[in-house]
Amino acid sequence: MENPHIRAEAIEANEFPDLSQKYNVSGVPKSIINERVEIEGAVPDSAFLQQVLQAIK
Amino acid sequence: MGNVHDLPSTLPTPYFAASSFTKYRFDGILFPSAIRQALVFPPDVCRRPGANFIPVGEKHIRNSFFIGKQGKHMAFISPEDAATVRERFEKEMVKDVTMNLFIEDETGAAGCQYCEETRDLLEEFASLSNKIRLVVHKFPSDREAVAKYGIDKVPALALEQDKDVGIRFYGIPAGYEFATLIEDTISLSRGETKLSSGVLDQVRQITQDVTIRVFVTPT
Numbered sequence: 001m002e003n004p005h006i007r008a009e010a011i012e013a014n015e016f017p018d019l020s021q022k023y024n025v026s027g028v029p030k031s032i033i034n035e036r037v038e039i040e041g042a043v044p045d046s047a048f049l050q051q052v053l054q055a056i057k
Numbered sequence: 058m059g060n061v062h063d064l065p066s067t068l069p070t071p072y073f074a075a076s077s078f079t080k081y082r083f084d085g086i087l088f089p090s091a092i093r094q095a096l097v098f099p100p101d102v103c104r105r106p107g108a109n110f111i112p113v114g115e116k117h118i119r120n121s122f123f124i125g126k127q128g129k130h131m132a133f134i135s136p137e138d139a140a141t142v143r144e145r146f147e148k149e150m151v152k153d154v155t156m157n158l159f160i161e162d163e164t165g166a167a168g169c170q171y172c173e174e175t176r177d178l179l180e181e182f183a184s185l186s187n188k189i190r191l192v193v194h195k196f197p198s199d200r201e202a203v204a205k206y207g208i209d210k211v212p213a214l215a216l217e218q219d220k221d222v223g224i225r226f227y228g229i230p231a232g233y234e235f236a237t238l239i240e241d242t243i244s245l246s247r248g249e250t251k252l253s254s255g256v257l258d259q260v261r262q263i264t265q266d267v268t269i270r271v272f273v274t275p276t
Contacts, residue, residue, distance in 0.1 A: 001222050001250055002260050006267040010237065012228025013272045015170050016210060020272060030272045049256050056265040 133178040133231070139185060142239060146186035150246040152218055153188045157206060159213040162195035171229040175212040178229065182238065188246060214238075218245040232275025 013020040013028055023032055031039040031048070037055040039048065134142070158179055160172035176193060183191040194202040196211045206215045206225075214226040216238075222245075230238045244250055252260065 001244065001248070002252065002257060003263055003267075004222065005263055005265060006260070006269070007223025007225070008269045009225040009227060009271065010230075010234060011270055011272050012230075012234065013274050015228040023270075023272065025272045028272050028274050032270045032272075034266075034268055045252065045256050049259055052263070052267055052269070053259070056263065056267060 132181070133174075134181045134185075139181075142182075143185045145239070145243065146188070149243045150186055150188045152246050152248065153190060154242050154245050155190045155192060155217050156183060156242075157192050157194060157202070157215040157217065159194045159196045159199075159203065159206070159208045159211050159215075161211050162198040166197075169211045172212045174231075175214075175229045178231065179214070189242065216241055216245055218248065229275070234273055234275060 011019060013025050019025075023030065023038075027040065029041065031051075033039070033052055033055040037051050039051055043051075156179055158176060160176055161169040179191050183189045194208075196208055196213070197203055202208075206213070206221065208215075208225075210227055212227070212229060214230065215221060216224045216226075224241060224245075226234065226238065228234075250257070
């Protein structure tokens with residue numbers, strides 16, 4: 001909503017095992033940003049933003 | 058559930074500070090609310106301290122379909138949950154939200170595990186507010202819609218208010234994901250996110266394309 005350049009997908013890991021395997025998902029939540037940056041587990045929103053900024057450097 | 062600041066320190070840091078169940082501070086559509094929903098734990102996770110990284114492989118999907126303890130009138134949404142959600146929608150929704158659901162077509166070639174269940178769940182969900190519209194598309198046969206929303210797997214849900222802002226749910230939005238769905242719907246309807254102003258400013262300045270994929274499970 002805040003930025004048209006950004007899109008977000010929630011993927012249910014059990015139903016898409018190939019994708020889960022591709023991204024090496026051994027636990028959830030696991031976030032992948034631009035195929036580059038991975039975040040496992042919970043992080044505060046400011047930290048998440050930092051990872052997004054890192055991914056688009 | 059009280060204010061997040063009252064939560065014991067053994068709980069993982071919520072991704073976004075949450076207040077009560079009825080007032081999740083919501084990150085908005087920028088980040089998949091799946092993240093938020095997965096990380097800002099719904100009330101029942103208070104019984105599971107430390108569960109901030111849940112091992113994949115727990116096949117509790119069937120159980121997690123029943124969001125409340127007894128699903129009577131609706132197959133997926135308990136009367137208690139339905140009443141709570143209905144009330145929230147009544148209070149908080151402003152504009153109409155459209156749910157574009159993609160399920161496998163009759164050939165079954167898409168090999169979809171929970172397409173019918175997803176459809177049933179979302180039909181129940183849509184019935185909780187007259188501002189929610191469910192449109193069901195077939196994958197891959199509804200080619201125009203599939204191309205428009207960029208769908209490559211099912212079940213897939215694209216939420217929009219007046220335009221597609223790039224929110225997708227892949228797989229049945231049950232369990233924890235259900236709370237995310239509620240928040241997303243309200244947020245879209247109100248046209249507002251609850252990102253902190255500092256984060257929001259930086260988000261708005263991003264000019265590159267960003268795709269965030271969040272893997273979640275219902276439990």
